[in-house]
Every structure is written in structure tokens, then in C-alpha cells.
Amino acid sequence: MQFKKATKIALQLFAVTVFTKLIGFIREVAFGARFGTSIKADAFPLALQLPNILFASVFAAFSTSFIPFYTEIREKKGGDEGVRFTNSVINTLLLASSVVAILGFIFSKQLILLQVHASKSEQIFYASRLLKITIFMILFTSSANILQGFLQANGNFIKPVLSSIPFNLAIFVAIFLSYFGYFKKIDIYIVAVGFVFGYFLSLVYQLYNAKKYGFKFYPVVGLKDRNIINMIKFSFPVFISSSMAQVYTFIDRYLLTGTSSGAVAAVAYAGKLNDMVVGVFLFIYLGFSIFNTFKPSSKG
Numbered sequence: 600m601q602f603k604k605a606t607k608i609a610l611q612l613f614a615v616t617v618f619t620k621l622i623g624f625i626r627e628v629a630f631g632a633r634f635g636t637s638i639k640a641d642a643f644p645l646a647l648q649l650p651n652i653l654f655a656s657v658f659a660a661f662s663t664s665f666i667p668f669y670t671e672i673r674e675k676k677g678g679d680e681g682v683r684f685t686n687s688v689i690n691t692l693l694l695a696s697s698v699v700a701i702l703g704f705i706f707s708k709q710l711i712l713l714q715v716h717a718s719k720s721e722q723i724f725y726a727s728r729l730l731k732i733t734i735f736m737i738l739f740t741s742s743a744n745i746l747q748g749f750l751q752a753n754g755n756f757i758k759p760v761l762s763s764i765p766f767n768l769a770i771f772v773a774i775f776l777s778y779f780g781y782f783k784k785i786d787i788y789i790v791a792v793g794f795v796f797g798y799f800l801s802l803v804y805q806l807y808n809a810k811k812y813g814f815k816f817y818p819v820v821g822l823k824d825r826n827i828i829n830m831i832k833f834s835f836p837v838f839i840s841s842s843m844a845q846v847y848t849f850i851d852r853y854l855l856t857g858t859s860s861g862a863v864a865a866v867a868y869a870g871k872l873n874d875m876v877v878g879v880f881l882f883i884y885l886g887f888s889i890f891n892t893f894k895p896s897s898k899g
Contacts, residue, residue: 611757619763620875626767627871629774630790636861638721639787644852644867645714645722646729646791649703654696654737656845658744660838661692661830665748668830673752678813685749688827690820692741703734714849715856722856725787732791739798746805746814753812762801769797 634640665688673681703710708727715723747759773793777786806816848870855862 612760615757615760619760619767622764622767624871624875626770626774627868629771631864631868633774633777633790634787634864636864638719638860639725640864641856641861642722642725642729643787643790644863645711645726645856646733647794648714648849648852649710649730650734650737650740651794654699654740656838656842657834658692658737658741660834660842661688661741662744662748663837664830664833665745666752668826668833669749669752672826682814683819684824684826685745685814686817686819687824688830689742689745689816690818691827692745693738694820696737696741700734700737704731707731707734714853716853719860722860729787729791732788733794736795736798739795739802743798743802743805746802746809749809749814750805750812755808755812758808759805762804765800765804766797769793769800 630643631640634643665685669681669684672684707730708723711723711726711730715726743762747762750756750759770790770793773790773796776782777789782789806814851866852863855866
């Protein structure tokens with residue numbers, strides 16, 4: 600019975616992951632068809648680097664460390680206390696990310712200058728303006744990552760993966776709009792808004808699914824909660840190990856900004872293609888691992 604359940608989950612995860620990876624790849628193709636390897640296309644990855652790469656690792660680390668703490672609290676103190684802890688973590692991260700977003704908006708140019716090497720002034724101009732928009736996505740990714748951990752801790756692994764569908768749809772709409780009328784004049788900026796709105800839709804989708812497991816949002820901040828303090832401490836090793844690949848990406852883009860126009864965009868496109876292929880084969884490997892772990896013994 601356990602074997603059948605594990606196999607079913609593995610197959611579902613594989614199918615959903617391949618599907619969402621393909622949608623993400625098509626999104627990149629659409630973006631590339633619209634902006635190619637222009638200055639704007641170069642500036643966009645730089646504007647996403649701080650909120651989407653650096654903070655993605657931070658929030659992913661919190662999501663990973665959240666699960667054991669939430670599970671322990673739920674088992675010892677009940678589901679209501681587990682929901683309270685979840686709200687406390689979400690609101691604490693929301694408060695911290697709001698401060699960071701405001702500072703990022705104010706000092707966007709300075710933050711971009713830290714990420715570039717002998718870059719062109721036009722590239723810096725676009726990247727700093729785009730960062731004023733994209734920095735606000737961390738308000739939604741912080742909460743979405745915790746809700747993803749909440750769903751996984753309650754045994755739902757499919758819904759968190761499917762949350763990328765509304766995210767990608769918002770970006771497709773933004774790219775489509777960038778071809779027409781007034782939106783054509785603000786083409787790259789409307790796509791940045793699409794990214795932020797996509798993360799908002801992803802969060803709404805996570806909230807909808809979390810309610811099925813008893814989650815209710817209410818304002819409570821746990822700055823002095825010992826469980827949250829311990830969870831943050833526990834997150835640091837996870838963050839360090841998970842962020843190394845992002846550090847390499849940061850260094851690559853830093854060096855590329857001193858080369859020819861379009862180099863950052865071209866490498867970003869290649870990276871997305873690589874992520875899709877690696878992601879698909881990784882889930883194939885995980886599927887076989889689960890299969891071998893739970894398959895019935897031939898000895899009966």
C-alpha cells in the first residue's frame with residue numbers, strides 16, 4: 600500500500616514538474632522573442648537578481664526549516680497552535696521584507712551598481728528602474744514559501760508546484776500587452792509588473808489551498824517567539840548550502856556586464872534552458888529513488 604502511494608505521488612510530481620518546467624521555458628522563449636539580447640533584456644536579469652535569486656534562497660531556507668518546527672508544534676499542541684505559528688512566521692517575514700523592499704526602492708541604483716562591472720549607463724538606467732518594481736515581489740515570495748512548507752507538511756506536494764501556473768500566466772499576459780498601444784512604450788516595465796503580479800497570484804493560489812488544511816490568516820508577529828528564533832538559526836546552514844549556485848550566477852553576471860551588449864541576456868536564456876533539463880532529469884532520478892525505496896521485497 601505504501602509502495603503504491605509513494606509511486607503515485609512520484610509520478611504525479613514528475614508529470615506536474617515537467618509540465619510547469621515546459622511552461623516556464625515557453626515563457627522565456629516569449630520573453631526572448633520580444634526583447635532578444637537588447638539592453639533592456641540585459642537589464643532585466645540584473646533587476647531580478649536581488650529579489651528573485653538572493654531572497655529566493657533566503658525564503659527557501661526558511662520554508663525548509665519551517666516544516667519540522669511546524670510539524671512538532673502541530674503534533675504537541677494541536678492544529679490551531681500550528682496555524683498560529685505559521686501566521687507568526689509569515690507576518691514576521693512580511694515585516695522584514697517590507698523594510699527591505701522600501702530600502703531597495705529608495706537605493707535601487709546603488710544596489711544595481713554593486714552588481715555590475717564596467718556596465719553601460721543605459722543598462723544601469725533600465726536595471727535600476729526595473730528594480731524599483733521587482734523588489735516588491737519579495738512581499739509575496741516570503742509568504743508563498745512558508746505556505747508551500749505548510750502544504751508540504753500537511754502531505755500536499757502537488758499544489759505548491761502548480762502555483763507556478765498563475766505566475767507564468769501573468770507574465771504571458773504582460774508580454775502580450777507589451778506589443779500594443781501605450782504598453783508598447785513601457786514594454787519592459789509592464790513585464791516587470793507582470794512578474795510581481797504573478798507572484799501575487801501564486802500567493803493567492805497557495806492561500807486558497809492552505810485554507811483546506813485549516814489555515815486562516817490573522818495578524819500576529821513572533822519577534823520574541825523562541826520557536827521562530829530557533830527556526831531562523833536553523834535556516835542559516837540551509838541558506839548557505841542552497842545559495843552557492845546563486846553566488847556563481849551573481850559572479851557570472853557581474854563579469855558579463857563588462858563585456859558586449861546582450862551577453863547577460865544570452866547567458867540568462869541558456870541558464871533557463873539548463874534549469875529545465877536538469878530539473879526534469881532530477882525528478883526522474885528522485886522518482887526512481889522513491890520507487891526503489893518503497894518497492895515490495897521479492898522475498899515477500
